[in-house]
Amino acid sequence: SQQGEEDPQALSIQEGENATMNCSYKTSINNLQWYRQNSGRGLVHLILIRSNEREKHSGRLRVTLDTSKKSSSLLITASRAADTASYFCATGGATNKLIFGTGTLLAVQP
Amino acid sequence: DAEITQSPRHKITETGRQVTLACHQTWNHNNMFWYRQDLGHGLRLIHYSYGVHDTNKGEVSDGYSVSRSNTEDLPLTLESAASSQTSVYFCASSDRADTQYFGPGTRLTVL
Numbered sequence: 001s002q003q004g005e006e007d008p009q010a011l012s013i014q015e016g017e018n019a020t021m022n023c024s025y026k027t028s029i030n031n032l033q034w035y036r037q038n039s040g041r042g043l044v045h046l047i048l049i050r051s052n053e054r055e056k057h058s059g060r061l062r063v064t065l066d067t068s069k070k071s072s073s074l075l076i077t078a079s080r081a082a083d084t085a086s087y088f089c090a091t092g093g094a095t096n097k098l099i100f101g102t103g104t105l106l107a108v109q110p
Numbered sequence: 111d112a113e114i115t116q117s118p119r120h121k122i123t124e125t126g127r128q129v130t131l132a133c134h135q136t137w138n139h140n141n142m143f144w145y146r147q148d149l150g151h152g153l154r155l156i157h158y159s160y161g162v163h164d165t166n167k168g169e170v171s172d173g174y175s176v177s178r179s180n181t182e183d184l185p186l187t188l189e190s191a192a193s194s195q196t197s198v199y200f201c202a203s204s205d206r207a208d209t210q211y212f213g214p215g216t217r218l219t220v221l
Contacts, residue, residue: 033209041214042202042213042215043200043210043212045209045210048209088152088153090210096158097143097168098210100153100154102150102151
C-alpha cells in the first residue's frame, strides 16, 4: 500500500512560474524525501527533511513538513523547461526502507 | 565515480520462462532494493537486502526472488514469468535510512 499520496497528479505551468506539489502520508516518519524522475530514467534524490524540521531549502527548492497534519509540500521557484519531470515523495521510518507515493507529473511550458 | 547499473535495459521474454535482472553498485552500500514501477501505482518494493546473505520480502514479492552473495550485486529472479510482471524494474542502494541511489531501470515485457 502507498504511504504517500501526491497532489495534484498532474500540473502544467509556464516557465518562470512557481510549482507547488503536496504529499500526504499515513504513519509516523523519521524523514520525508522528494525525488525527481525524468522520462525513461531512474529516480534522482532532491531533498530530505527530517521529522524534527519544518522547512528546508536547496537552490530553487523549498520543502515544508507538517507532522501534525502528516503532510509535506515541495515548491519549485522560477521553474524552467528542464524541470519537466515526475516528482515523488517518499517516507522513511524506523527501517532503512522508503515508501513512495504515486507522483506528480510536472510539465513546464517554455 | 560510484554508480549503480542495471542490465539488461530492455528484455522481452515469454510466459513461464525464468528471467534474471542484474543490479550492480559501486557505492559499497549495505542496503539494496528492488522496485517495480507501474502506471497508477508509483514504485512498489519487491525485495530488499541489508547486507551479504540478508534478504527480505517487500510489498509485492510473490513470483520474485533475490540473493545477496556480495556487497555489490543483488540479482532479481522471476521464477516463472507472468504477463502481470510486465513492468519497469528499478534497483536502488543506500548507506543509511536516507538517500537512495537508483539505477536506470530495466523495461521487462512478458508475452
